[in-house]
Amino acid sequence: MRLAIFDLDHTLIPFDSDKSWNQFLVDIGAVDAVAYADANERFYQDYLEQKLDIRDYSRFASSILRSHPVEQVERWRTQYVDEIVVPQIQPRALACVEQYKTEGYFTLIISATNTFVIEPIAELHGVDDFLGCELEVIDGEYTGELVGTPTYREGKVVALEAWLSARQARAETIHFYSDSINDRPLLEYADQAFVVDPDHALAAVANEKGWPVIQFSD
Numbered sequence: 001m002r003l004a005i006f007d008l009d010h011t012l013i014p015f016d017s018d019k020s021w022n023q024f025l026v027d028i029g030a031v032d033a034v035a036y037a038d039a040n041e042r043f044y045q046d047y048l049e050q051k052l053d054i055r056d057y058s059r060f061a062s063s064i065l066r067s068h069p070v071e072q073v074e075r076w077r078t079q080y081v082d083e084i085v086v087p088q089i090q091p092r093a094l095a096c097v098e099q100y101k102t103e104g105y106f107t108l109i110i111s112a113t114n115t116f117v118i119e120p121i122a123e124l125h126g127v128d129d130f131l132g133c134e135l136e137v138i139d140g141e142y143t144g145e146l147v148g149t150p151t152y153r154e155g156k157v158v159a160l161e162a163w164l165s166a167r168q169a170r171a172e173t174i175h176f177y178s179d180s181i182n183d184r185p186l187l188e189y190a191d192q193a194f195v196v197d198p199d200h201a202l203a204a205v206a207n208e209k210g211w212p213v214i215q216f217s218d
Contacts, residue, residue, distance in 0.1 A: 004105040
């Protein structure tokens with residue numbers, strides 16, 4: 001199996017879907033504006049500084065699914081995708097995914113974002129599958145906890161290996177695209193790393209290792 005793997009936030013799309021989804025919930029009045037916005041910004045800064053507690057963040061990110069009926073949150077998600085995501089879809093990113101599919105690669109998103117947010121965005125990009133942080137559901141209710149290995153930092157490699165094992169598959173070639181230093185473990189694990197509009201830390205690593213630096217944005 002030849003794999004073309006893409007990070008989601010600031011890679012396939014030019015913004016952070018988790019952060020913007022949380023801000024959208026603030027903007028439509030679905031959550032307490034001050035408390036939610038403050039927590040959203042704090043967690044995002046922790047991510048940028050490579051010190052995010054992904055399980056703590058997931059409890060925050062899933063709170064909307066525990067405080068409102070899932071059907072209502074799904075309607076908000078549809079509105080969010082239509083109003084925020086679709087206008088920012090990057091044609092170059094779509095073309096890259098499509099080119100890999102034409103060449104016979106299996107296309108995959110692996111993101112630290114939870115799968116509730118990833119799912120409709122992955123569908124827009126036409127990828128074959130996606131991996132993200134899986135929110136635990138018991139008796140139809142979200143608990144706030146995560147199932148399995150969080151797809152964050154080294155966890156992306158672990159999750160990919162588990163995904164391959166579950167399919168009794170072996171990766172012959174792995175190409176991976178990302179913007180973030182948090183993805184260094186999977187970038188180094190891949191046969192070919194591509195750095196997309198990188199943060200400063202990743203730009204320095206890419207320069208050192210000779211990884212191609214590309215742009216999907218216009």
